[in-house]
Every structure is written in C-alpha cells, then in structure tokens.
Amino acid sequence: MNVVDRNFATRTGEILADNPVGAASYARLQSQGTNVVFVNDPEMASMGTFDPNANEVTVNMALHSSPDEAASTIVHEATHQNGFFNGIPQNTQYTEYQAFRNESLFQNGVRPTLDERMNIWNDVQQLYPDLPQGKYPFGGQQ
Ligand SMILES: [Zn+2]
Numbered sequence: 001m002n003v004v005d006r007n008f009a010t011r012t013g014e015i016l017a018d019n020p021v022g023a024a025s026y027a028r029l030q031s032q033g034t035n036v037v038f039v040n041d042p043e044m045a046s047m048g049t050f051d052p053n054a055n056e057v058t059v060n061m062a063l064h065s066s067p068d069e070a071a072s073t074i075v076h077e078a079t080h081q082n083g084f085f086n087g088i089p090q091n092t093q094y095t096e097y098q099a100f101r102n103e104s105l106f107q108n109g110v111r112p113t114l115d116e117r118m119n120i121w122n123d124v125q126q127l128y129p130d131l132p133q134g135k136y137p138f139g140g141q142q
Contacts, residue, residue, distance in 0.1 A: 004038045004061055011067035012038075012059075012074070021106040022071055025078035029057065032085050036074065048073040050080040050090065057081065068107075075106040092134025096124045 016022035029036060033055060040061040047063045050056075057077040064070045079099040080090040088095065100120045104112040112120065121137055 004040050008061060008064075008067055008070065009038045012070040015067055015071040016074060019071070019106060021102065021109075022075055025075045025082075025102075025106070028082050029074075029078050032081065034078075034081050038070075048077045050077040050084070052081075052084050052090075072103045072106055076100065076103050078102075091131060093121075093124050093128055093131045094134030094137060096128055096131065097121050097137055100124060 013026075016026045034050075035054070035056040037056055037058045038061055039058055042062045044060045044062065047060055047069075049058045051058070057074060059070050059073055059077075061070065064073065076099040079102040080095065083090050083095055083098065097120055100123070101112060101117060104116060104120065117137065125133075
C-alpha cells in the first residue's frame with residue numbers, strides 16, 4: 001500500500017462541502033459516526049467500500065485520478081451507508097443503481113433524466129451481473 005496524498009484527501013473534503021449533495025452525504029456519514037478512510041492500495045479491486053460492521057467508508061486513491069472522482073465515490077458509498085442504516089441490505093443491483101444515481105445528481109446538480117437512469121441501470125447490470133436484481137427501478141413488471 002502506498003502513502004495517501006494528504007492534499008488529495010483535503011481537496012476531496014472541500015469539494016464535498018461545496019456541493020449540496022456532497023454536504024448532505026457527508027452529514028449523514030457523520031450523524032451515524034461512520035469513519036471515512038483514505039487508502040492507496042493498487043491491490044484493492046474497488047474504488048470504494050462501505051463496511052457496515054466496521055461502520056467505515058474506504059476510498060481507494062489508487063483508482064482515482066482526481067479529488068472530484070473521490071468525492072463522487074464518497075457520495076456513492078454514503079448512499080449505501082444511508083440505505084444500510086434505513087434497514088435495507090446493500091447487496092442488490094437496485095441499491096447499486098441508487099448509489100450511481102446519487103453520484104449523477106452530485107456531479108450534475110440535477111436529477112438524471114429517464115434515459116440517463118436507464119443507462120445507469122444498464123451499466124449496473126453489466127458491472128454487477130452476480131448481484132440479485134432487487135427492486136426494478138422503472139415500475140411495473142420487468
Ligand atoms: Zn456500490
């Protein structure tokens with residue numbers, strides 16, 4: 001594991017604080033006492049994780065090229081954290097969809113359109129083929 005760039009982590013925090021979705025995500029992490037840990041681990045496969053047992057979000061700097069990306073990952077993981085504390089297991093394509101949808105809102109400042117949400121759903125199904133679907137996001141039967 002490599003050393004974490006302190007400036008990178010500090011800048012990530014500033015970006016979250018300056019964005020309404022980012023600030024709300026960070027506030028939810030703080031209200032549940034969730035730790036946010038930055039690592040720089042080329043062996044780690046994911047950009048970020050939320051570990052409910054440790055109540056900890058880990059951000060892997062090795063897979064991020066900018067603090068904006070890292071902030072978006074924290075918004076993603078905070079979505080899982082919030083769902084978990086609302087009693088919803090975070091292990092379906094649907095909960096991944098929710099996390100990426102929230103990233104889109106964070107990045108663009110507006111809710112994704114139906115087309116964009118369908119793209120997010122398709123991407124999630126390709127990224128996580130082994131997860132159970134969970135709820136279908138677009139209403140009605142699949
Ligand atoms: Zn996720």
